Amino acid sequence: DARVTQTPRHKVTEMGQEVTMRCQPILGHNTVFWYRQTMMQGLELLAYFRNRAPLDDSGMPKDRFSAEMPDATLATLKIQPSEPRDSAVYFCASGLGQHGNTIYFGEGSWLTVV
Amino acid sequence: AQKVTQAQTEISVVEKEDVTLDCVYETRDTTYYLFWYKQPPSGELVFLIRRNSFDEQNEISGRYSWNFQKSTSSFNFTITASQVVDSAVYFCALSEWAEYGNKLVFGAGTILRVKS
Numbered sequence: 001d002a003r004v005t006q007t008p009r010h011k012v013t014e015m016g017q018e019v020t021m022r023c024q025p026i027l028g029h030n031t032v033f034w035y036r037q038t039m040m041q042g043l044e045l046l047a048y049f050r051n052r053a054p055l056d057d058s059g060m061p062k063d064r065f066s067a068e069m070p071d072a073t074l075a076t077l078k079i080q081p082s083e084p085r086d087s088a089v090y091f092c093a094s095g096l097g098q099h100g101n102t103i104y105f106g107e108g109s110w111l112t113v114v
Numbered sequence: 115a116q117k118v119t120q121a122q123t124e125i126s127v128v129e130k131e132d133v134t135l136d137c138v139y140e141t142r143d144t145t146y147y148l149f150w151y152k153q154p155p156s157g158e159l160v161f162l163i164r165r166n167s168f169d170e171q172n173e174i175s176g177r178y179s180w181n182f183q184k185s186t187s188s189f190n191f192t193i194t195a196s197q198v199v200d201s202a203v204y205f206c207a208l209s210e211w212a213e214y215g216n217k218l219v220f221g222a223g224t225i226l227r228v229k230s
Contacts, residue, residue: 033217043205043220056217091159099211100147100166103218105159 002026004106006092012112018080021109023092024073029104031097032075034060034067037089037108046090049075050097082113116141116210120221127196128229135191135224137206143167147209148182148189149218154202165189196228 005024013019025032034046047057052069060067064083069075079086089110095103117140127133139148150162163173165182173180177194193200203225207218 031216042222045217048217089157093159095216097216099145099216100164100209101216102149102161102164104161105151107156107158110157 002104004092004094004104006090006106006109008109009107010110010112012114013082015083015113016081017113018078019082019086019111019113020079021077021090021092021111023075023077023094023106025075025092025094026104027073029094029096030072031095031101031103032069033091033093033095033103034075034077035091035093035105037091038087043091046077079111082111084113087112116143116208116219118206118208118219118221120204120206120224122224123222124225124227126227126229129198130195131228132192132194133196133226133228135193135204135206135226137189137191137221139187139189139206139208141187141208141210143211145211147216149207149209150180150189150191151205151207151220152202153205153223159205162191193226196226198228198230201226201228 007022031050033048046060047067066078089108091108093103093105095101119138146167148165152160179192181190203223205223206221209216
């Protein structure tokens, strides 16, 4: 059963620490998305990649967040330094990149910054 | 700009009742896609259905049905004979096309509580 895999599932860290979240997209999918979910803002798109190239990261705070795809099977989202306001659920999703293709989500990484 | 509105923040029903979740969208695209996702208490986002703008035929899958009406820009979701396991947050989403790919714009979600 193909699925998007995210690690870690849960992370508690202290303010100022670096956090790295990892995602393995579904094999064959060429588009990868990072979404953030908070009570106040709902689901926000942070960044997305097509064929490993970053296409849109306008939703991402540039000073502390970075997203990369070192290879087709791994996407990373890094926060450095982390702040309490970064506490949220971070979802990775993947799809085939054509208009209307279904985007499938991972189980999310639940981040708490204290 | 594309926008999805789920006006119902929270709905509570008793088991076996039917319930309809509303979704209204705005887009200037002539070709677009609409989706529903379910987020159960465990937190994952589960894909339920996709519908393109050229297909207004209603769809039924077991106890779930969807009513797509372009004239009112709505894509409503009905659960028949609700069950406790249907308790979740339900999100409606619109596929927005950019020259380099598509991305989903989500509504705020509707919390559904089904009581036994």
